[in-house]
Amino acid sequence: MTEYATRTHAPQAIDHAVPAAPDHALEATDPRANVLKFLSMLRRDRAPILSAYATPLDFCLAVIDPDHAEAKAVAARAQLDGLDADMRDYAVSSAYALLIGDDRRKALSAYFTPPVLATATLDAIRPFLEAGRAPTILDPACGGGSFLVPTARRLIDAHVAAGLDITQACAQATGQLQGIEVDPGLAALSGNLLGRMIRREYGIQQDTSGIVRCANTLATSLDHGFDLIIGNPPYSKLFRSGLDQLTEAAGRADLGGHTNLYALFVIKALDWLKPGGGLAFVLPTSFVAGPYFAGLRHEIRKRARVVELAMHQQREDLFIDATQDVCLLVLQRHGPGVADDYHYRLGWIDAAGQRTALGTASAPADGEPWHLPVALAGTATAHHHQLIAVNAASTLETYGYRIRVGKVVPTRERALLHAEHAEGRVPVLWASDIRVNGSFRFQSGTRTGKFAWYAPINPESAAYVCRGRAVLVQRTSNRDQRRRLNAAPVTKSFATQHKRDGYVAENHVIVLEPLSTTPMVSQEVLARLLNSEVVNARFSAVSGSFSVSARLLARLALPDPSTLPELGDQFDAALATAFAPIDGVLVASETKGPSKDKA
Ligand SMILES: C[S@@+](CC[C@H](N)C(=O)[O-])C[C@H]1O[C@@H](n2cnc3c(N)ncnc32)[C@H](O)[C@@H]1O
Numbered sequence: 001m002t003e004y005a006t007r008t009h010a011p012q013a014i015d016h017a018v019p020a021a022p023d024h025a026l027e028a029t030d031p032r033a034n035v036l037k038f039l040s041m042l043r044r045d046r047a048p049i050l051s052a053y054a055t056p057l058d059f060c061l062a063v064i065d066p067d068h069a070e071a072k073a074v075a076a077r078a079q080l081d082g083l084d085a086d087m088r089d090y091a092v093s094s095a096y097a098l099l100i101g102d103d104r105r106k107a108l109s110a111y112f113t114p115p116v117l118a119t120a121t122l123d124a125i126r127p128f129l130e131a132g133r134a135p136t137i138l139d140p141a142c143g144g145g146s147f148l149v150p151t152a153r154r155l156i157d158a159h160v161a162a163g164l165d166i167t168q169a170c171a172q173a174t175g176q177l178q179g180i181e182v183d184p185g186l187a188a189l190s191g192n193l194l195g196r197m198i199r200r201e202y203g204i205q206q207d208t209s210g211i212v213r214c215a216n217t218l219a220t221s222l223d224h225g226f227d228l229i230i231g232n233p234p235y236s237k238l239f240r241s242g243l244d245q246l247t248e249a250a251g252r253a254d255l256g257g258h259t260n261l262y263a264l265f266v267i268k269a270l271d272w273l274k275p276g277g278g279l280a281f282v283l284p285t286s287f288v289a290g291p292y293f294a295g296l297r298h299e300i301r302k303r304a305r306v307v308e309l310a311m312h313q314q315r316e317d318l319f320i321d322a323t324q325d326v327c328l329l330v331l332q333r334h335g336p337g338v339a340d341d342y343h344y345r346l347g348w349i350d351a352a353g354q355r356t357a358l359g360t361a362s363a364p365a366d367g368e369p370w371h372l373p374v375a376l377a378g379t380a381t382a383h384h385h386q387l388i389a390v391n392a393a394s395t396l397e398t399y400g401y402r403i404r405v406g407k408v409v410p411t412r413e414r415a416l417l418h419a420e421h422a423e424g425r426v427p428v429l430w431a432s433d434i435r436v437n438g439s440f441r442f443q444s445g446t447r448t449g450k451f452a453w454y455a456p457i458n459p460e461s462a463a464y465v466c467r468g469r470a471v472l473v474q475r476t477s478n479r480d481q482r483r484r485l486n487a488a489p490v491t492k493s494f495a496t497q498h499k500r501d502g503y504v505a506e507n508h509v510i511v512l513e514p515l516s517t518t519p520m521v522s523q524e525v526l527a528r529l530l531n532s533e534v535v536n537a538r539f540s541a542v543s544g545s546f547s548v549s550a551r552l553l554a555r556l557a558l559p560d561p562s563t564l565p566e567l568g569d570q571f572d573a574a575l576a577t578a579f580a581p582i583d584g585v586l587v588a589s590e591t592k593g594p595s596k597d598k599a
Contacts, residue, residue, distance in 0.1 A: 031083055032114070032317070035091040038079040039320065042095050045072060049099065056099035057185035060092050064196060085200070086115035086150060089193045093144020094320050096189055108183055109234030109261070111319040113146040113282055116353030117312065117328075121230060121280050122150060123355060124308055124330055124347075128228045128278030129154060134176050135227035140217040140269055142179030145190030147230045148211070149197050152177055156202060170204040179212035180220060187214035218264055225274035232282035233265035235324070251299045263287070263296045266329075270303040275335025279304070285311065285325040294367035304331040305340055306363040309370065310347030310355060317351070346371070389584030393557035399526065400519030401512040403550050405475065406505030407464035408454055417451035425453040426465060427503040431474045433488070434509070438531045440472065440488040454504050465502035469495040471512040471526050472505065475548050484539055485548060487512075487530035489523035510550050520561040528567060529558070534575045538585050555586040 042049065049072055053059040062073035063080070076095070080088045090112060097110040104110075113121075128135065129151070137155075139147045152173050159169035174194075181187040195208035237260055251267070262283055269279050287293035288309065300306070308330040312318060318326065328349060332338055342365070346358040361371040396403060408428050410417060418425055428451065432444045443452045456462045474486040490503075505511045512526065521529070529535055539548075539556060559582060565574035 031087045034079070034083060035087065035094065036320070038076065038091050039094055039098055041079060042076065042098055046099060048072065055185060056096050057188055059099060060096045060185075060189055061192060063095065064088075064092055064193070084115075085197060086118070086146075089144060089149060089197075090115055090146060092193070093146070093186070093189060096144065096185060098321075100183075100185070106236075108186075109236050110143060110183070110186070111322040111324075112143050113232045114318065115146070115150070116351070117282060117318070117349065118146045118150055120310075120349045120353040120355055121147065121282065121328055122154060124310065124328060125228065125230065125278055125280045128280075128332075130158065131227065134172060136176050136224075137178070137228045137230065138226045138269075138272065139179045139231040140229060140265060140272075141231050141233045142181045142190050142212055143186055143232075145179065145193045145212070146232070148177060148179050148190060149194050151230065152194055153197065153201065156198070166202050167204055170198050170202055170206045174198070174206055174208060174211060177211055178226075180215050180217045181212055182214070182216050184214045187212045218261075218268060222272055225277065226272055227274055227277045228279075229269040229273055229277070230280045231265075233262045233269075235260060235262045235284050237261070251295070251302075263293070266296065267299055267303075270300065270331065270333055273304075273333040275333055276338050277333050277335075278307070279329075279331040279333070281329050282312075282326050283329050285327045288327065288370050297363070297370060298365070298367035300331065301363060301365040301367075304333045305338065306330075306344035306370070307332050308345040308347055309361070310345075310349050312349045313351055344370075389557040389582060389587055391581055391583045393582050393584070393587050394560055395556065395558060395587055396512060396526075396554060399521040399558065399561060400515050401471070401526070402515055403554050404464070404505075404511045404513060405550050406507045406509040406511060408504055408506045410451070410506065413454075416455050416457070418453040418455065419451050421453050424459065425455045426459065426501050427494075427498060428452055428454040429472060429490075429503060429505045429509055431476070431506065431508040434472050434474050434486050435488060436486070438486075438488055438527055440490055440494070442494055450506075456504065459501060462504075465504055466511060466513050467495075467499060467502040468514045468517070469523050470505075470514065471523050471530070473510040473512065473530060473548060473553070475508045475510050475550075483531060483536045485530045485536050487527040489527045510548060510553065521564065524567060525564060528571055529564065529575070532572050532575055534572070534579055538579075552586070557582050557584050557587050 049059050050056070052070065052072060053062065059073065059076075062068040062070055063076045065073075066077070068074075080091055083091065093112050097105050097108075097112065100108075100110070122129065129137075137151055139145075139151075142148055155173035155176055156166075156169045159172050160166060164172060177194075179187075179190055181190060191208045191210075191212045194211060195206060198204050198206045198208070262281075266279070266281060266283070269281070273279060287296050306329070308328070310328040312326045312328070318324070328347075334340060342362040343360045344363055346361050348356045348358055350356070363370045406429070408417070417428065427442055429442065430444070430450050430452075432450065433440055433442055435441055435444065456465060459465060469490050469492065471487055471489050494503075514523070519526075535556070535558075539552070559575075559578035563578040565571050565578065
């Protein structure tokens, strides 16, 4: 089972009865959008491609070979026109992962690191890359070479800058690099992509065939150490028994039947580092504070100091076909001259790969939780909240609400929308019906041309029709809005008036629908809570974007209902006391949301 929450096409909505929202963020000029378009073409043509080519590798090699004239490869190549070199390689290795099929892909955890994150990783480890004359570098799970190829480029450029001619620089750089990859097709593909980059960008025909060895990293012994180990290891549970030889070296990081592969990769990599050497891995955030990972944190600190921990802003649009909170972890193996400093740098990596420093935190040696950085977007100062609550916390679900994204997508359902009421039509609630002061007013936006009535196709059985008194939350906010979360309770009179036929919500509205007539927290209190400064600060700290994710909302750690203050002037001030025992921003995602993070 992979730790990634995998998805087949688009991200899933919280309620499966509700179709996934269109992704307005993707523009035709967005390189990632072009890669997704390329992959959806391949998904559609998967069967004919697999019958025309002996293996997925053959097809990928045909796509990257400009002289290969078979029609499907030519069409695929044309889709990649205009992408930069690393994005093209990323698209090709993702194509390989798609063609091998979901089961094999999951078993390998073949979800590759996008170029911006690989670049941010290399920036973070520049001191190690530039240490000495020719540091040796290993990617022990190298997939399609997302790290190997840009690392080679940096090494070659550095050698040229230091005075080597291009031939020597390429030979020297490739001599410093090694990859290990368990899948033979990926091992061949990454070696091939590396060779092509060197030929295309430096005009040198370099033999790269021996750089990536096809092997199981965890069953491999090496007779020499490395100065730097980088990568994004597989995240999956190791269920098989009888792997004592793999797990005994992991010490307390081995959790018997629950060990995660990435923990074993971290320990193995640390054991392969030379004293003072550096490690930079993209990892799930789960190990940072989760009680299950105390053993891993202990084993890491036994071997290394933590240099940097940088949280990645995105979870849903980072990997293709998988949703995962990840961070970049940089370690330095203990050794002569390496101070065993408890403190590490906190950072934040945004969707463009930009790294922002967020102060420091400490990594105790005994396995106690470390801290994850989260940025209060939109503010000049950085605040740190622990990401995952360790103490028990409530959620919207325990308050008695289910979360749904508004169903109506006006651009797709124009024919069902109407300006006037008539039999069989129900009100459509728009984001503009949620007013800045936290109140609800139906038809607030009709003057701006928003149709207020909708004719559901099967009104009786349509699960998206609400009949209770929901709390509405705007799904997007703009920079000018003071609050990130803007909520309003549907009024009693509106709910009573539309009790029989119900109402629906437009796609920019999140509907918090009470599961009973007496939820544990009233609609008024819930809306006021969501609009409060304390909740907005906490939500902004994990959201990092102006759109409100229903998944994040579902994971928001909230106070016990019995500790919530009464409505009134003192409500906001009194909330601080209610939040005092809540030690994290989100609840662990195994209890909320589809990701399988352990916290
Ligand atoms: C999460 S992907 C990352 C690949 C690449 N480093 C990147 O970031 O794009 C993990 C890779 O590890 C490989 N892998 C899985 N188990 C492995 C093992 N036991 N030994 C070596 N490679 C393994 C998978 O085939 C996959 O390519």
